[in-house]
Amino acid sequence: xxxxxxxxxxxxxxxxxxxxxxxxxxxxxxxxxxxxxxxxxxxxxxxxxxxxxxxxxxxxxxxxxxxxxxxxxxxxxxxxxxxxxxxxxxxxxxxxxxxxxxxxxxxxxxxxxxxxxxxxxxxxxxxxxxxxxxxxxxxxxxxxxxxxxxxxxxxxxxxxxxxxxxxxxxxxxxxxxxxxxxxxxxxxxxxxxxxxxxxxxxxxxxxxxxxxxxxxxxxxxxxxxxxxxxxxxxxxxxxxxxxxxxxxxxxxxxxxxxxxxxxxxxxxxxxxxxxxxxxxxxxxxxxxxxxxxxxxxxxxxxxxxxxxxxxxxxxxxxxxxxxxxxxxxxxxxxxxxxxxxxxxxxxxxxxxxxxxxxxxxxxxxxxxxxxxxx
Numbered sequence: 559x560x561x562x563x564x565x566x567x568x569x570x571x572x573x574x575x576x577x578x579x580x581x582x583x584x585x586x587x588x589x590x591x592x593x594x595x596x597x598x599x600x601x602x603x604x605x606x607x608x609x610x611x612x613x614x615x616x617x618x619x620x621x622x623x624x625x626x627x628x629x630x631x632x633x634x635x636x637x638x639x640x641x642x643x644x645x646x647x648x649x650x651x652x653x654x655x656x657x658x659x660x661x662x663x664x665x666x667x668x669x670x671x672x673x674x675x676x677x678x679x680x681x682x683x684x685x686x687x688x689x690x691x692x693x694x695x696x697x698x699x700x701x702x703x704x705x706x707x708x709x710x711x712x713x714x715x716x717x718x719x720x721x722x723x724x725x726x727x728x729x730x731x732x733x734x735x736x737x738x739x740x741x742x743x744x745x746x747x748x749x750x751x752x753x754x755x756x757x758x759x760x761x762x763x764x765x766x767x768x769x770x771x772x773x774x775x776x777x778x779x780x781x782x783x784x785x786x787x788x789x790x791x792x793x794x795x796x797x798x799x800x801x802x803x804x805x806x807x808x809x810x811x812x813x814x815x816x817x818x819x820x821x822x823x824x825x826x827x828x829x830x831x832x833x834x835x836x837x838x839x840x841x842x843x844x845x846x847x848x849x850x851x852x853x854x855x856x857x858x859x860x861x862x863x864x865x866x867x868x869x870x871x872x873x874x875x876x877x878x879x880x881x882x883x884x885x886x887x888x889x890x891x892x893x894x895x896x897x898x899x900x901x902x903x904x905x906x907x908x909x910x911x912x913x914x915x916x917x918x919x920x921x922x923x924x925x926x927x928x929x930x931x932x
Contacts, residue, residue, distance in 0.1 A: 560713060567614055650689055803817060842917055879891050
């Protein structure tokens with residue numbers, strides 16, 4: 559087990575393509591940290607630099623206090639689990655798991671002990687005599703995990719290990735990975751494009767865009783207090799709604815004018831945005847923080863958006879309605895499924911302003927009221 563530290567780490571590919579830009583990150587001993595972001599954001603490149611599979615253009619990487627910039631991958635004391643399992647097809651499960659230990663000249667007794675222990679932890683003891691072609695996708699993934707576990711490394715590196723599994727199996731394997739981490743307490747860096755996977759697995763989540771770390775924090779912190787518009791829109795399903803408008807002061811109050819409605823700010827929001835009065839801003843609100851009249855906290859006539867329903871998606875007790883306002887073509891609200899709402903109908907959407915965010919305009923505009931949501 560070990561702390562992993564990245565200091566000013568960058569990667570520039572031929573042609574001047576910057577895949578990772580000046581990344582600073584401290585991963586604590588025994589921490590499970592998840593790198594998440596859209597395709598091409600630099601998450602896999604960052605992982606591969608830690609593994610030694612990509613050279614660092616600038617910066618320093620330390621594992622357990624040792625600078626490993628020029629250390630070969632096999633000597634970095636890490637174990638990597640890949641998306642495609644990377645099992646040897648001609649070897650049995652036992653031989654796949656034992657292979658790295660044999661190369662390191664471990665005794666047969668110690669190899670047997672480690673393989674048996676890993677197989678017991680992963681519930682694959684009965685598979686040790688089989689070859690990969692006789693295994694399901696989930697079983698192959700467990701074998702790949704077992705091959706990493708037997709090495710007892712300082713850190714595990716996972717590169718989208720569940721992406722080849724079906725939805726139900728992915729959910730089950732997420733729980734297995736979490737239980738495994740609680741048991742082994744090994745420092746883990748996990749890469750995924752699936753923000754739901756990131757939120758359920760990580761002690762902390764690192765959100766990247768265009769090679770730049772946008773935010774690093776606990777899952778609920780990233781969800782409830784996103785640093786900027788990109789993070790707010792990337793984390794959460796369905797994504798956060800963004801309304802463009804202007805902040806105005808009127809009659810002793812401060813309002814957000816989105817064109818078709820005026821939304822009254824809470825006192826603490828108004829105080830935090832004193833310098834933004836009269837300026838353009840973006841109101842961000844999650845679908846779950848919107849509802850219809852009569853749903854619990856949604857009442858009165860304040861902070862209402864008149865909208866027309868386009869699509870209704872039933873989700874059991876809740877349903878998502880996709881609607882338009884006079885000023886915004888795409889609004890999603892997650893409401894009580896018992897509401898009598900249908901495509902083409904009118905609806906008045908109430909906003910829970912305690913869950914609202916105000917952001918600077920632009921794709922990565924800063925969250926101006928983040929401190930109120932921390």
